[in-house]
Amino acid sequence: MSDHILSGGETARPSIGFVEKYLTVWVALCIVAGVALGHLLPGVFGAIASAEIAKVNMPVAVLIWLMIVPMLLRVDFASLASVGTYWRGIGVTLFINWAVKPFSMALLGWLFIGWLFRSWLPATQIDSYIAGLIILAAAPCTAMVFVWSNLTRGEPNFTLSQVALNDAIMIVAFAPIVGLLLGLSAITVPWGTLVLSVALYIILPVLLAQFIRGRLLAAKGQGGLDALLAAMQPLSLIALLATLVLLFGFQGEQIIAQPMVIALLAVPILIQVYFNSGLAYMLNRLSGERHCVAGPSALIGASNFFELAVAAAIALFGLNSGAALATVVGVLIEVPVMLSVVWIVNRSKGWYERGAAVHAASIGRTPQ
Numbered sequence: 001m002s003d004h005i006l007s008g009g010e011t012a013r014p015s016i017g018f019v020e021k022y023l024t025v026w027v028a029l030c031i032v033a034g035v036a037l038g039h040l041l042p043g044v045f046g047a048i049a050s051a052e053i054a055k056v057n058m059p060v061a062v063l064i065w066l067m068i069v070p071m072l073l074r075v076d077f078a079s080l081a082s083v084g085t086y087w088r089g090i091g092v093t094l095f096i097n098w099a100v101k102p103f104s105m106a107l108l109g110w111l112f113i114g115w116l117f118r119s120w121l122p123a124t125q126i127d128s129y130i131a132g133l134i135i136l137a138a139a140p141c142t143a144m145v146f147v148w149s150n151l152t153r154g155e156p157n158f159t160l161s162q163v164a165l166n167d168a169i170m171i172v173a174f175a176p177i178v179g180l181l182l183g184l185s186a187i188t189v190p191w192g193t194l195v196l197s198v199a200l201y202i203i204l205p206v207l208l209a210q211f212i213r214g215r216l217l218a219a220k221g222q223g224g225l226d227a228l229l230a231a232m233q234p235l236s237l238i239a240l241l242a243t244l245v246l247l248f249g250f251q252g253e254q255i256i257a258q259p260m261v262i263a264l265l266a267v268p269i270l271i272q273v274y275f276n277s278g279l280a281y282m283l284n285r286l287s288g289e290r291h292c293v294a295g296p297s298a299l300i301g302a303s304n305f306f307e308l309a310v311a312a313a314i315a316l317f318g319l320n321s322g323a324a325l326a327t328v329v330g331v332l333i334e335v336p337v338m339l340s341v342v343w344i345v346n347r348s349k350g351w352y353e354r355g356a357a358v359h360a361a362s363i364g365r366t367p368q
Helices: 023-040 040-050 058-073 076-118 123-136 146-151 157-186 191-250 252-258 261-288 289-304 306-317 324-347 351-353 354-363
Strands: none
Touching: 023 040, 023 191, 023 252, 023 324, 040 191, 040 252, 040 324, 058 191, 058 306, 076 123, 076 157, 076 261, 076 289, 076 306, 123 146, 123 157, 123 306, 123 324, 146 157, 146 289, 146 324, 157 191, 157 289, 157 351, 191 252, 191 306, 191 324, 252 261, 261 289, 261 324, 261 354, 306 324, 324 351
């Protein structure tokens, strides 16, 4: 998952380890284990759920930090200087992430949860479900992006630049976008808790990761950073899987009791993923961007920073809220759905490169 910088500035593609290769299997096992343990040991999970400070669950917060910080150590904000090299892909991804995805999810949430499925859902949780879907879509993925990019043989420098740019934007844009859309959904926004979530799960991890990265590079160079990333990678994945066990343990009773609710919440999430990835892929093709950029662009445009979404939903509405359940449904389908998008991107490479704009750009001329 990490990027290894070679001499001359070339970036090697990260290798996929055993755990990452079968990530869907491990995720499925953790989901089953979490639901089963939550059902069998409700007292234990209730005690863990009650370990809160300012509505922030501390065990979940620690696990999320263990996931986020290793990922952010890979982000070199100096790479933002090279964003112009991939201006088409960068522009498409930014448009999808910040101008389309949060607003399309708000519309889909209102359409499906607030209207079409309303009679099949608990009336008291409708607004909370919609809030969870909005929170889920408001932050673009940072952690799993490196895996998706590698699986599509994506351009690693583009992926790194895009993640760095998204993280920089997310620091200032996440709270206002969520606040705006939740306000439009007639939900009272607890701004203090929302700002605390942004500080806890974005600003502080970014600052810590950049501090560690800078000190390590100064002391030991790129080799030292690569060694640390290799050592922390298993810890990050273990934290991801442990978080899934906890989250599905917290929601285990609701999941078992409300399978119809889970299925209905999955509908707008699935539509959102395929719509945004497809739109990003097509816009890159029309603009003449290379396939190795279009693939990760489509995946970044569609995937969600579910660690932040879950944490924010829990902090804003509580562990047992409809919002928390909606974000957990996002976790439930994130990996298998994104793997299906990877399959589509890889299988369609020949079709993509036959596009007039892509062909023209590849031979250095502009299509008429």
